[in-house]
Structure formats: C-alpha cells, structure tokens
Amino acid sequence: xxxxxxxxxxxxxxxxxxxxxxxxxxxxxxxxxxxxxxxxxxxxxxxxxxxxxxxxxxxxxxxxxxxxxxxxxxxxxxxxxxxxxxxxxxxxxxxxxxxxxxxxxxxxxxxxxxxxxxxxxxxxxxxxxxxxxxxxxxxxxxxxxxxxxxxxxxxxxxxxxxxxxxxxxxxxxxxxxxxxxxxxxxxxxxxxxxxxxxxxxxxxxxxxxxxxxxxxxxxxxxxxxxxxxxxxxxxxxxxxxxxxxxxxxxxxxxxxxxxxxxxxxxxxxxxxxxxxxxxxxxxxxxxxxxxxxxxxxxxxxxxxxxxxxxxxxxxxxxxxxxxxxxxxxxxxxxxxxxxxxxxxxxxxxxxxxxxxxxxxxxxxxxxxxxxxxxxxxxxxxxxxxxxxxxxxxxxxxxxxxxxxxxxxxxxxxxxxxxxxxxxxxxxxxxxxxxxxxxxxxxxxxxxxxxxxxxxxxxxxxxxxxxxxxxxxxxxxxxxxxxxxxxxxxxxxxxxxxxxxxxxxxxxx
Numbered sequence: 001x002x003x004x005x006x007x008x009x010x011x012x013x014x015x016x017x018x019x020x021x022x023x024x025x026x027x028x029x030x031x032x033x034x035x036x037x038x039x040x041x042x043x044x045x046x047x048x049x050x051x052x053x054x055x056x057x058x059x060x061x062x063x064x065x066x067x068x069x070x071x072x073x074x075x076x077x078x079x080x081x082x083x084x085x086x087x088x089x090x091x092x093x094x095x096x097x098x099x100x101x102x103x104x105x106x107x108x109x110x111x112x113x114x115x116x117x118x119x120x121x122x123x124x125x126x127x128x129x130x131x132x133x134x135x136x137x138x139x140x141x142x143x144x145x146x147x148x149x150x151x152x153x154x155x156x157x158x159x160x161x162x163x164x165x166x167x168x169x170x171x172x173x174x175x176x177x178x179x180x181x182x183x184x185x186x187x188x189x190x191x192x193x194x195x196x197x198x199x200x201x202x203x204x205x206x207x208x209x210x211x212x213x214x215x216x217x218x219x220x221x222x223x224x225x226x227x228x229x230x231x232x233x234x235x236x237x238x239x240x241x242x243x244x245x246x247x248x249x250x251x252x253x254x255x256x257x258x259x260x261x262x263x264x265x266x267x268x269x270x271x272x273x274x275x276x277x278x279x280x281x282x283x284x285x286x287x288x289x290x291x292x293x294x295x296x297x298x299x300x301x302x303x304x305x306x307x308x309x310x311x312x313x314x315x316x317x318x319x320x321x322x323x324x325x326x327x328x329x330x331x332x333x334x335x336x337x338x339x340x341x342x343x344x345x346x347x348x349x350x351x352x353x354x355x356x357x358x359x360x361x362x363x364x365x366x367x368x369x370x371x372x373x374x375x376x377x378x379x380x381x382x383x384x385x386x387x388x389x390x391x392x393x394x395x396x397x398x399x400x401x402x403x404x405x406x407x408x409x410x411x412x413x414x415x416x417x418x419x420x421x422x423x424x425x426x427x428x429x430x431x432x433x434x435x436x437x438x439x440x441x442x443x444x445x446x447x448x449x450x451x452x453x454x455x456x457x458x459x460x461x462x463x464x465x466x467x468x469x470x471x472x473x474x475x476x477x478x479x480x481x482x483x484x485x486x487x488x489x490x491x492x493x494x495x496x497x498x499x500x501x502x503x504x505x506x507x508x
Contacts, residue, residue, distance in 0.1 A: 047136065047211040048356065048381040049319035051306060052374070054104070054215070055299050056097060056145065056222040057339065058325035060090065060348040062296065071238040072293050076304035077352060080323055084354030085399055086364045091430070092371045094414050095327040095339040095346045097222070098148040100371055104326075105129060105158075107375030107390030109413070111487040116415045119493065121149035127387070129375035130158030130213055136382050139210045143199045144217030145169055153177035159215075163198050165191075169219045171226035171295075190228045192220050192298040200309050211382070216306065220299045223338070224279070227294035234297070235290050245458055246275060246332035260460040261334060262444045268422045269335040271502050278337055280502060289331055310355065320356040320381060324374070325349035333456070340420070342412050342428035342437045343457055353399060361401030368410045368432070369395050391485065408432070411481050415491060416441065421501050425490060429478045436474035440490070448474070 061068035065078040065086075080086075092100045094110040102108075102115035105128040110116050113126055130140045141161040146153070147168065154177060155162035163178050174191050176183045178198075185194060199216045206212050227234075244254045248266075251258035258266075270277045275285055303323055310316045328346045330336045339346040351369060353360060372392030379386060380394040397404040412428040425440040435457070437447040448461045448471045461467045482488050498506045 080352040080354040087351035090351035225291035
C-alpha cells in the first residue's frame with residue numbers, strides 16, 4: 001500500500017498558471033499553492049526557532065559515532081546524535097545537488113518541481129517553505145550554496161537576509177552576494193568559516209522579538225575537495241577500508257554477484273565517476289578519500305560553533321537544529337564514486353536533530369524519512385499545517401515519540417544528464433526489506449536487493465525465481481506511485497556545448 005497523499009495534478013498546475021501580462025506577487029504564489037494555510041488554532045503552540053544546516057555530498061555513515069571510518073572525528077555531529085535524535089534511515093528523492101535542494105525548499109518530488117538536474121532553474125511559480133514562515137511572523141536568513149540551475153547569486157524569495165554565491169562556488173577566496181551587493185574576499189578566506197561567521201553574526205543582530213529561521217547551506221564537502229589549511233594532511237597515511245564491491249576480483253569469494261551487476265555500472269569504472277579513471281585520472285582514490293574526510297572537519301566545526309552560540313545565549317530551549325546532507329556519496333562501492341545512482345551510499349544521507357527542550361523524545365528514529373519531509377516538519381514547528389502542494393509529511397510526531405502512521409516505503413528518481421551520461425535514468429522503490437531498481441532507455445539488467453540480509457547490495461536477486469513475485473510487486477508499486485504523483489513524463493533538456501564524457505570528448 002502506498003502511504004502518500006494523492007495529488008490532483010491538473011488542478012495544481014492550473015493554480016500555478018502565470019498570466020503573460022502580469023507576474024504573480026509572493027502573496028499570489030502562496031495563495032495559489034494553498035489558499036487555506038493558517039496558523040494552528042492551538043493557543044499553547046509557541047512557534048519554535050529553527051536552524052537548518054545543510055552540507056553537500058555527505059554520505060550517511062561518514063560520521064565519527066557510526067564507526068564506519070575509524071579515524072574520522074566529528075565531535076559535534078556526535079553530540080547531536082548522542083544528545084538529540086539520529087534519523088537512521090534518511091533519504092533523498094533524487095541524489096543530486098539541485099534536485100535535492102529544490103525538494104527541501106518546496107517539499108516536492110523532482111518530477112513535480114521540475115529541477116531534475118543541475119542546469120534546471122527553479123520555476124518562478126515555486127513556493128519555498130520560508131515564504132510561509134515569513135507570513136507567520138518569522139525573520140528568515142540564508143547563507144551559502146543555492147545552485148539549482150541559476151548562474152547568479154541574487155537574493156531569492158522567502159529570506160529577509162541573503163548571503164550566497166554563484167553556482168558551486170569555491171573553497172578559497174569567494175565572492176559573495178550579500179543582500180544584492182557583491183563582496184570579494186581574499187587572503188585565503190575559507191568558505192565554510194566565512195559562512196559560519198556571517199550566520200552567527202546574523203543570530204547576534206536579529207530582531208529579538210520575532211521567531212527566526214536560519215538556513216546555513218555549506219559548499220563542503222562537494223568535490224573537488226579542499227580542506228581548510230588547518231586540516232590539510234591531518235589524516236595522511238590513515239589506512240582505508242575498501243568496500244568489498246570495489247573490485248571484480250572480489251566476486252564469488254566474498255559473496256559478490258558481479259555477473260549480475262548492470263553493464264552500465266561495470267563500464268562506468270573507467271569514467272569520470274569510476275574508480276579506475278577518477279576525474280579523468282586527475283586524482284588517486286586514496287587522495288580523494290583523504291581530502292574528503294579532511295574537508296568534512298570544517299563542516300563539523302561549523303556545527304559546533306552554531307550550537308555553542310545557541311547554548312551560550314539560552315536559545316536552545318526553543319530552537320530546533322537540523323543537520324542534513326543534500327545527497328550521499330560513493331567511495332568505491334560497485335567501482336563507483338560520486339552519487340546519482342540508487343545504491344544506499346548515494347541516496348542515503350545523514351540527518352540529525354538537536355535542541356528544542358522537551359520536543360525530542362527519541363534517541364533515534366528508524367522510520368523512512370526523505371528530504372521532502374523537511375519543509376512540512378519545519379512548518380509544523382511554526383504551528384503551520386502542511387500546504388496541499390507538498391509531497392512530504394511532517395515527522396515531528398516521530399521526534400516526539402508519538403505513535404503515528406508512517407510510510408512503509410520510499411521512492412527514488414534520477415533523470416539522465418548529458419554532461420554525465422554514464423548514469424542512465426533511474427527509478428527505485430525501497431522498503432525496510434527490499435530495494436527494486438529499474439533503468440530506463442538502456443538494454444541492461446534491473447536490480448533487486450534483500451537489504452536485511454544483504455545491506456551492502458552485493459547480490460542482485462533479479463534472476464532469482466523465488467523473488468519474482470517480490471520484483472513484480474515492487475515494479476507495479478513503482479508505477480502506481482508515478483501515476484498518482486504525475487511522474488510518467490521524462491523531461492527532455494536541450495544539449496549545450498561539446499560532449500565532456502571520456503571517450504567522446506569534444507564531439508557533438
């Protein structure tokens with residue numbers, strides 16, 4: 001059974017129609033999205049302050065407390081998990097920067113908000129959840145990476161204070177857009193530190209009589225990784241643990257069913273996103289791994305600085321802090337690096353919640369949470385109902401330890417990108433027990449994994465006769481979801497520039 005709201009797609013689209021003669025105001029956009037959004041009528045509901053910290057390309061298990069990387073130290077993430085709530089099964093609906101960030105802001109699936117790659121801009125008709133917070137009396141701010149197909153850093157809707165940069169930005173000596181004005185930084189200014197200092201300064205100078213929402217959106221740890229100078233080479237020489245699916249030589253002896261790995265995955269080993277030709281041979285795997293873990297340290301320090309400010313100023317009692325990654329990242333699993341695919345290390349992300357006095361009743365939450373759930377959850381902390389155009393749902397009841405009905409599966413989608421054609425269009429459905437992955441437009445094998453008995457996805461069961469009924473049921477369920485949510489259309493994007501991919505560079 002699919003536990004999702006059924007959407008009346010035609011009527012929603014009609015609500016977003018923009019007259020060719022007149023652009024809608026922000027009020028028009030919000031009313032079009034949901035004419036009935038109001039503050040809850042509970043007189044005891046006090047709007048909570050919210051800090052949402054987002055990192056880039058941080059996979060779910062690369063935190064000190066998980067033990068995945070023995071030498072990695074993340075004391076502030078560990079503190080959030082130990083004293084707050086760790087969402088153990090957090091996922092994105094699309095494992096790519098722009099689609100994921102758009103889903104966080106809109107509460108919508110990628111095929112709904114149409115930011116399906118890193119070149120697609122957010123539609124002018126999209127409504128971001130901070131716009132609702134503004135209407136509810138919040139002071140709002142944004143610091144860091146916006147991306148989402150825009151090649152400028154201008155202020156966006158929903159934020160009273162704005163600090164951002166163009167595209168992916170740079171780690172050192174950035175150029176920021178601060179409320180519409182350009183600021184140029186030199187002298188080896190490091191982006192993570194700069195954004196953190198500006199965020200804390202805003203907290204100090206905010207309007208103290210209003211609830212606040214702060215969105216701190218880091219560039220770290222996006223490739224190509226560059227740690228802060230104080231962190232360079234701190235993990236040099238540390239032994240790495242290579243995943244058992246990294247090499248075909250592990251087939252058989254370690255239970256790795258390499259024969260039924262899709263051909264596109266095998267071929268991608270020698271590509272920009274493969275372990276045998278990483279970034280066109282520009283870096284070795286060990287160097288890549290080391291730089292990633294070192295770059296992550298400044299993000300952890302940023303979290304610590306924000307938490308320290310909130311604690312020292314008595315704000316944690318009525319402030320909830322979220323930390324999340326925008327998508328996962330592979331380090332050798334199935335011979336891959338990067339994200340985009342539907343394997344666990346790509347679609348699964350860290351999600352920690354901290355503070356809020358007595359709000360958090362659970363040390364950990366095991367239910368399946370997605371990035372589309374962030375917007376309705378934060379709105380509920382403000383005493384606001386979920387807008388009808390959002391696909392996610394608030395997981396605040398789960399944080400409070402309440403016995404509430406919740407989804408028993410999640411869905412994933414990724415649309416083929418011309419700049420990185422190694423990965424095909426992907427659709428997947430994941431339950432606590434199984435994951436079914438379907439590829440579109442290529443002659444290749446699909447995948448089925450028993451996650452309970454095979455958490456590293458080593459043995460594709462798609463040929464198993466005893467699992468055919470499972471595979472068929474999940475495939476049928478996937479298409480039911482696509483039909484119910486208006487996802488049966490695959491967007492087509494125009495080719496731009498010469499090809500970049502290995503083997504076909506500089507051709508058209």
